[in-house]
Structure formats: structure tokens, C-alpha cells
Amino acid sequence: MASVKIEDLTFTYPNAASPALENISLEVGEGEFMLVIGPSGCGKSTLLRHMKSVLTPHGERKGRVLVSGRELDSIPQREQTADIGFVFQHPDDQIVTDKVWHELAFALESLGAEQGRMRLKVAEMAGYFGLEKVFYNEVSELSGGQKQLLNLASVMTLSPRILVLDEPTSQLDPIAAFDFLTTVKKLNTELGITVILSEHRLEEAMPFADRVTVMESGRITVCDAPRRAAEILYRSGSKMYYAMPAAAKLSLELGLDETALTVNEGRRLLLSMGLPKRRLPDKPAKARAAEPVLSAKEVYFRYEKDSPDVLKAASVELRPGEIMGLVGGNGAGKSTLLSVLCGERAPYRGRVCAEGKRMKGRFSAFDAHIGLLDQDPRTLFSSDTVREELEKAASHRENAGERIDDVVRLMDIGGLMDRNPFDLSGGEQQRTAIAIILLTRPKVLLMDEPTKGMDAGVKRALGHRLTALANEGIAILLVTHDTEFCAEYADSVGLMFDGGVIARAETREFFSRNTFYTTAANRIAGEVFENAILIDEVTEAVRGTNRE
Amino acid sequence: MHRDAFYSVHPAVNMAFFIFVMLITCLVLHPVIVGISLVSACAYTVVLKGRKALVFDLCLVLPFIIIVALMNPLFNHEGVTVLFYLWNGNAVTKEAVLYGLVSACMFAALIMWFYCLNSVMTADKYVYLFGRAIPTLSLVFSMVLRFVPRIFKRISLVSRAQRSIAPPMGKSAVKAARHGMSVLSVTVTWALESAVNISDSMRSRGYGLKGRTSFSIFRFEKRDAVMGSLLLLAFALSVWAVAAKRIYFRFYPSIKTVPADALCVIGFIAFALLCLAPVLVNLKENILWRLLKSKI
Numbered sequence: 014m015a016s017v018k019i020e021d022l023t024f025t026y027p028n029a030a031s032p033a034l035e036n037i038s039l040e041v042g043e044g045e046f047m048l049v050i051g052p053s054g055c056g057k058s059t060l061l062r063h064m065k066s067v068l069t070p071h072g073e074r075k076g077r078v079l080v081s082g083r084e085l086d087s088i089p090q091r092e093q094t095a096d097i098g099f100v101f102q103h104p105d106d107q108i109v110t111d112k113v114w115h116e117l118a119f120a121l122e123s124l125g126a127e128q129g130r131m132r133l134k135v136a137e138m139a140g141y142f143g144l145e146k147v148f149y150n151e152v153s154e155l156s157g158g159q160k161q162l163l164n165l166a167s168v169m170t171l172s173p174r175i176l177v178l179d180e181p182t183s184q185l186d187p188i189a190a191f192d193f194l195t196t197v198k199k200l201n202t203e204l205g206i207t208v209i210l211s212e213h214r215l216e217e218a219m220p221f222a223d224r225v226t227v228m229e230s231g232r233i234t235v236c237d238a239p240r241r242a243a244e245i246l247y248r249s250g251s252k253m254y255y256a257m258p259a260a261a262k263l264s265l266e267l268g269l270d271e272t273a274l275t276v277n278e279g280r281r282l283l284l285s286m287g288l289p290k291r292r293l294p295d296k297p298a299k300a301r302a303a304e305p306v307l308s309a310k311e312v313y314f315r316y317e318k319d320s321p322d323v324l325k326a327a328s329v330e331l332r333p334g335e336i337m338g339l340v341g342g343n344g345a346g347k348s349t350l351l352s353v354l355c356g357e358r359a360p361y362r363g364r365v366c367a368e369g370k371r372m373k374g375r376f377s378a379f380d381a382h383i384g385l386l387d388q389d390p391r392t393l394f395s396s397d398t399v400r401e402e403l404e405k406a407a408s409h410r411e412n413a414g415e416r417i418d419d420v421v422r423l424m425d426i427g428g429l430m431d432r433n434p435f436d437l438s439g440g441e442q443q444r445t446a447i448a449i450i451l452l453t454r455p456k457v458l459l460m461d462e463p464t465k466g467m468d469a470g471v472k473r474a475l476g477h478r479l480t481a482l483a484n485e486g487i488a489i490l491l492v493t494h495d496t497e498f499c500a501e502y503a504d505s506v507g508l509m510f511d512g513g514v515i516a517r518a519e520t521r522e523f524f525s526r527n528t529f530y531t532t533a534a535n536r537i538a539g540e541v542f543e544n545a546i547l548i549d550e551v552t553e554a555v556r557g558t559n560r561e
Numbered sequence: 562m563h564r565d566a567f568y569s570v571h572p573a574v575n576m577a578f579f580i581f582v583m584l585i586t587c588l589v590l591h592p593v594i595v596g597i598s599l600v601s602a603c604a605y606t607v608v609l610k611g612r613k614a615l616v617f618d619l620c621l622v623l624p625f626i627i628i629v630a631l632m633n634p635l636f637n638h639e640g641v642t643v644l645f646y647l648w649n650g651n652a653v654t655k656e657a658v659l660y661g662l663v664s665a666c667m668f669a670a671l672i673m674w675f676y677c678l679n680s681v682m683t684a685d686k687y688v689y690l691f692g693r694a695i696p697t698l699s700l701v702f703s704m705v706l707r708f709v710p711r712i713f714k715r716i717s718l719v720s721r722a723q724r725s726i727a728p729p730m731g732k733s734a735v736k737a738a739r740h741g742m743s744v745l746s747v748t749v750t751w752a753l754e755s756a757v758n759i760s761d762s763m764r765s766r767g768y769g770l771k772g773r774t775s776f777s778i779f780r781f782e783k784r785d786a787v788m789g790s791l792l793l794l795a796f797a798l799s800v801w802a803v804a805a806k807r808i809y810f811r812f813y814p815s816i817k818t819v820p821a822d823a824l825c826v827i828g829f830i831a832f833a834l835l836c837l838a839p840v841l842v843n844l845k846e847n848i849l850w851r852l853l854k855s856k857i
Contacts, residue, residue: 067764094767106755107762111707118776123767131776378725385725392722395743453726
């Protein structure tokens with residue numbers, strides 16, 4: 014039996030005012046696929062960590078955790094190691110060794126397996142997870158998706174009966190994330206492994222789950238089959254409803270009898286309504302400034318003399334007050350283009366212009382009024398409190414000190430001023446980082462994967478803040494894999510492929526002509542409303558048509 | 562992947578080969594031995610790196626040999642056969658010229674053997690060889706190899722981010738130092754956080770339980786045993802010939818050598834086969850491939 018039963022678990026971190034988990038009771042059956050969702054900081058990770066003794070945090074604990082009918086703490090470590098597999102959030106932070114083959118063998122080595130068995134298990138896992146081609150490679154050569162598959166494979170070498178995964182795809186691009194989740198589902202269906210997965214990516218994960226547990230501030234609010242859970246969240250007006258798959262939102266908001274989960278289900282529901290085809294009216298185009306504030310014109314870049322070009326005639330223009338999204342696969346050159354735009358690297362051909370001035374060679378982003386936000390906002394921090402951080406940033410520009418209050422209000426970080434920036438949550442860290450950058454009075458804000466690892470609520474708040482910044486005249490470039498975020502907040506979107514920006518168009522036009530690089534809403538409704546890209550638009554359009 | 566056939570032999574055999582060859586090369590200063598060693602090393606570098614190696618051999622090693630060979634007679638005036646006198650009255654002797662040439666070739670051969678060693682003995686092979694003695698050492702080594710490049714990458718990211726929110730430092734050393742300290746401290750914070758996560762991942766996968774074993778991807782096969790024994794035999798024969806003074810060469814005060822006899826010839830042949838082993842292995846594989854291909 015590989016079931017997990019949690020009985021009335023309450024847990025409080027040392028020195029915390031309120032418990033992180035409150036009266037949690039949960040039963041996960043043998044072979045069940047349980048999805049745990051909830052906003053960041055709701056206690057998902059804390060709960061999952063209670064399912065393996067070595068990971069259980071220190072603090073005050075009441076209640077019991079039973080695995081296969083036995084009290085967890087009474088199960089010997091050796092048995093827990095083998096039977097309960099755990100995969101964490103950050104792919105890089107859980108890989109221990111430098112070679113793929115060594116990492117695969119790590120868990121087996123710990124348990125003292127002999128060479129023959131290790132050889133067999135390692136070979137088996139490398140084959141199953143498609144790691145044969147990279148078997149002898151350095152771990153650092155793998156993509157994020159491959160790294161996370163390696164982590165899963167390394168855990169699977171011990172043939173666990175229970176897999177606990179704590180936001181495993183939050184750092185991956187959508188394609189890699191879907192591959193990973195599919196693999197987990199395959200393990201569940203083919204091997205009958207019990208899966209407990211916490212996720213923000215519900216579009217993909219919801220249809221895989223047998224049941225969904227919704228957590229909000231340390232409590233379980235809903236625990237039901239996915240469709241039912243979506244219905245309950247809709248009816249209760251929960252914040253988590255916003256994170257539901259597009260198809261579910263569509264069917265719930267239109268009050269249909271059946272709740273769809275996947276794109277395909279949503280599409281069929283919509284088609285069965287027999288609506289006439291029509292185009293949605295285009296949004297009035299923003300008045301665009303004539304002069305770009307930052308532009309790159311046909312730039313070429315390569316890292317070494319003999320290596321292939323990473324950027325090939327890449328061109329991009331940013332005008333004041335516009336938000337541009339830049340999407341594209343891994344290795345298309347997105348990050349490199351970003352480093353050329355911020356002056357860190359100099360193209361060997363082509364020109365970069367900031368505020369109409371041609372920049373030669375490498376240049377200072379600060380002098381050119383370009384703000385750069387890395388994937389990891391922690392790279393910007395160097396002080397003990399948020400206040401010091403802001404004061405330090407403001408000291409470099411005249412009169413910037415007066416702006417601190419404005420910036421604090423805009424980014425809503427008034428309550429964090431005396432906290433250590435490294436202790437904040439991901440969303441708070443990002444807000445602080447943007448505030449720091451704003452104090453350098455940028456005219457352009459370059460953001461690398463700003464929505465990575467964020468839950469739906471934080472993403473939405475970020476989107477609103479970026480729109481506000483754009484209204485103040487700042488040009489924003491979002492380099493991202495998050496098509497949904499782009500569709501909602503970007504004015505125009507470019508697709509990067511093979512070192513060049515091959516297509517750039519107004520957001521609606523861009524997404525409505527793509528079949529794959531588009532939003533769930535467009536895939537659901539594209540045949541009826543060809544240029545709909547947001548699920549709210551679709552609902553609105555259906556209602557409108559029905560009214561007529 | 563390596564296209565060198567000798568690379569795929571067991572690491573212990575790789576290591577033994579380099580130890581044998583380099584020991585004899587640097588301890589037996591005999592023109593024939595040094596010549597054999599130099600030519601074989603040169604051949605192996607070409608097998609390993611192709612045309613790139615020829616550039617290395619001709620542009621770096623050859624000038625090195627010429628310079629060292631010329632230097633010796635200028636400063637060393639031992640030897641009885643005077644060739645001519647220098648402007649300052651010092652004698653240039655035949656012995657010193659020859660000694661310079663031979664020792665230069667010896668150094669050159671060693672440099673080239675190290676060049677080969679570097680490309681054949683990769684880090685994982687060292688870890689495997691020395692890690693067997695101390696199992697945790699191989700894990701620590703592997704973790705360091707993973708962590709150090711990550712830290713450098715992080716440093717460059719942090720440095721980029723921090724430079725982007727401050728005016729350029731110009732040439733001020735004080736500002737540069739302050740920036741460096743700040744980057745370092747942020748990176749250390751990150752590294753500690755990352756280390757906590759890694760330790761969770763390690764404990765979750767049973768690290769710290771008793772009876773840890775060590776997985777190796779190398780297997781000692783029959784061909785490794787055969788090759789190892791052949792190398793050992795060749796080494797033993799050469800050493801025997803040297804120890805019995807049948808391979809003997811004296812430079813000073815006058816050049817003296819022994820007439821070649823059977824043992825001397827056997828010693829030379831054995832050493833030549835030893836040095837050429839990697840090249841021969843490659844040759845054999847190549848021919849084998851051709852034959853197999855022609856049968857298809």
C-alpha cells in the first residue's frame with residue numbers, strides 16, 4: 014500500500030505568530046494523482062515536506078502523518094529514502110554531481126547498491142527518461158527541462174511508490190514543463206505510482222489530476238475532482254479561480270452544464286453552440302511615439318570567433334510607453350539579444366541606438382537609462398534592508414531621493430521597508446527589484462522571464478504595475494515564454510527564431526495567426542472568433558452574440 | 562566524444578602508460594631512447610588533435626628544442642672535443658652540443674606527453690582512480706566541479722545587474738574593489754541558500770546513510786588486462802636493458818657508449834612499442850574498421 018494519510022496536522026514555524034498549516038486532514042489513495050494548488054506562501058511546500066521525515070521543517074507540530082498505514086516517523090530512513098521520492102522546485106539546486114551518469118547513480122550509491130544493480134538501474138532510467146544521448150555529458154550542458162527530468166530519473170532509480178513534487182515546473186519553459194508533467198502522468202498510469210504534485214501551471218496539470226486540493230493560508234478549502242473543484246472555486250468566488258484553465262473558466266462563466274478542462278473539451282463545447290463566425294473589434298491602437306527610445310538594427314553577435322552566430326540580423330525597436338513581448342524557443346537568442354540591448358555585449362555588426370544616439374561597443378546601461386531585471390531579482394540586492402537598498406539606488410541620480418515615496422507606493426512595498434530583501438517571497442523580491450531600477454530613472458525596462466515561478470495572482474498584480482509604468486512613458490521589453498501573460502499585457506509581440514526577430518505584430522494579430530505559439534483562449538475559440546486571445550473576450554463575445 | 566581508441570581503455574591502463582613512458586624518458590638520457598620518445602609523442606599528438614597538433618609541435622616545440630639546444634654549449638664548456646672558441650675565449654665542445662640537443666629533445670618529449678595526458682586523462686578518470694581509495698573524496702571532487710562553474714556564472718550575473726543600477730566605475734580602483742566586495746557578498750548569500758537546497762536534495766536521496774558505495778562507468782575488461790600486461794612487459798624489458806647497462810650513453814667528459822648487442826636491441830624495440838602503443842591501437846582500430854566496412 015502506498016497511501017498517504019494526514020490527520021489533523023497543525024504546524025507552526027519557530028517564532029511565527031500564526032500556524033503555517035492549520036488542521037490539515039488529507040487522504041491520498043494508492044495510485045492516486047493528487048494536485049495541490051494555492052497561492053504562493055499558502056503552505057503547499059510546508060505540507061509536502063511533511064511527507065518525508067528528513068525534509069520535515071523544525072517547529073511545533075500536532076497531528077499525524079501516516080504512510081501506508083504506518084506513522085511516518087516510525088518508518089526507517091532507508092525505507093523512506095527508497096519509497097518516497099521527492100523532486101524540488103529549482104532544477105539546479107538539487108543536482109549534486111557534475112556528470113549526468115553520476116547524478117543518476119547518486120541515490121543508489123547512498124543506499125549502498127552494488128555495481129551490477131546500479132548499472133542496470135542507471136541504464137534503465139537513462140533509457141526511460143531519454144537521457145541516453147547526454148549520459149556522459151556535464152550536467153551544466155543540459156537545458157532546464159533536461160535537468161528536471163534528470164532529477165526525476167535520479168529519484169526513480171530507487172523505484173519509489175510515492176512521488177512528491179514541489180512545483181517542479183516553475184522554472185521551466187512551457188514545452189519542457191508539459192513534457193515533464195506528461196512524464197509524471199506516465200509514471201502514474203504505467204507504474205501506478207502515487208503522485209502528489211504542487212503546481213501553478215493548472216492549464217496543463219489539472220486534466221492529469223484525479224483530485225485537486227486547494228490550499229489558502231494554511232488551510233485546505235477544497236478537495237475534490239478537478240471539474241468539481243473548479244465549480245466550487247467559481248461559486249465561492251475564491252482568488253484561486255483566476256488560475257483555473259481557460260476552458261473551465263469559459264464553461265463556468267457561460268453557465269454550461271458541463272465543465273470543460275482541456276482546450277479540446279472547451280473547443281467542442283463552443284462549437285456545439287453553433288455560433289456564427291465573427292471577428293472581434295480591434296482595440297484602438299495606442300498612440301505611438303515616433304522615435305524609438307532603444308533600438309537594435311540588424312545586429313550580429315557570436316560568443317567566440319569560431320562559434321556560430323547567436324544573433325543574425327536581429328532588429329528590435331522600443332518606443333516610449335509600449336510593452337513589447339519577445340517569445341521564442343530555448344536557444345533562439347533571446348537572452349543574448351537582451352545582453353546586447355543593455356550594453357553588456359557588443360555586436361560585431363549592426364547598430365544599437367539609445368535615445369537616438371548610436372552606442373559604440375559596450376556601454377553602461379545606467380548612462381543610457383536602461384533598466385535590466387534579471388530572471389532572479391536577488392542579483393540586484395546587496396544591503397540588509399529594503400530601505401537601504403532603495404536609498405543606495407537613489408544616491409546615484411540627482412533628486413532621485415524624492416522619488417522613493419512614489420516608487421514605494423507604486424510597487425506597494427511600504428510594508429517591507431525594514432525587511433531583509435533576501436527573506437522576501439519571490440513576488441515581493443521582484444517588486445523591490447523593480448523599485449530599485451525605477452530609482453535609476455530608466456526610460457527602458459528590459460525584463461528576462463518576469464513571470465517565472467509566479468502564481469496567477471502575483472502575475473496579475475505584476476501585469477497591472479507594468480501597465481501603469483508604461484502609461485508613465487517607460488518602454489518595457491518582456492522576454493518570456495509566458496504567452497498568456499504577453500497576450501494580456503503586451504502591446505506588440507515578436508517571435509525570435511534562429512538569432513533573429515522573425516515576426517513582430519500587434520498582440521492580437523500576432524497570436525491569432527499562430528497555431529502553436531498562442532494562448533489557450535485562442536486555441537479554444539479560434540474557429541469562431543478568429544482573433545480572440547483572452548478567455549474574458551471569448552466569454553464576452555459569446556454573451557454578446559447570444560444577446561443579439 | 563573522443564575519437565582516440567586509447568582513450569576508451571581503462572583509466573588505470575591509461576595512467577600506467579603515461580607513468581612508464583615518462584619515467585623512462587626523463588631518467589634515461591640516451592639519444593635513441595629520447596628520439597623514440599619524441600617521435601612517438603609527436604605521432605600521438607597528431608592522432609589526438611590532427612592538424613592542430615602539428616601547429617603546436619612545429620611552432621612551439623621545435624623552437625623550444627632549438628633554443629635549449631643552442632643555450633647549453635654557450636654556458637656549459639665541459640667535454641674534451643673542442644669544436645671552436647667563442648669571442649670570450651670559452652670553448653664550444655661536441656659533448657656539450659650533443660648533451661644540449663638530447664636534453665632539449667627530452668624536455669620537448671615530456672611536454673608533448675603531458676599534452677597527450679591532458680587530453681586522455683579527463684577529470685572523471687582521476688576521480689575514478691583516486692576516488693577508490695577515498696570514496697567521499699570522489700563525491701566532493703565531483704560536487705566542486707559542479708559548483709565552481711555555477712559560482713562564476715552567478716558572479717557574472719550579479720555583477721551585470723549591479724553595474725546596471727550604478728554609474729560606470731571608470732578607472733577608480735576603490736570603486737572597483739567596493740563593487741567586487743558587494744558582488745562577492747551577494748554571491749556568497751546565494752551560494753549558502755543554494756547549499757541548503759542541495760543538502761535537502763542529498764538527504765532526501767539517502768545521503769548520510771551507512772554503507773555508501775561508489776558507481777563507476779569504467780569496467781576492467783579482458784582487453785584492458787591484455788593491454789596492461791603488454792605495456793608492463795615492454796616497460797620491464799626496457800628497464801632490464803637499462804639496468805644491465807646495455808642501454809648506456811655517457812656525455813662527459815667524453816662521449817662513451819656500449820656496442821649494441823641483443824639485449825640492447827630488445828630494449829630499444831620494447832621501448833618503441835611501449836611509446837607507440839596508443840598510435841598502434843588507433844592504427845589497429847582503423848584497419849579493423851576498413852576491413853569490416855569492406856565486408857559490408
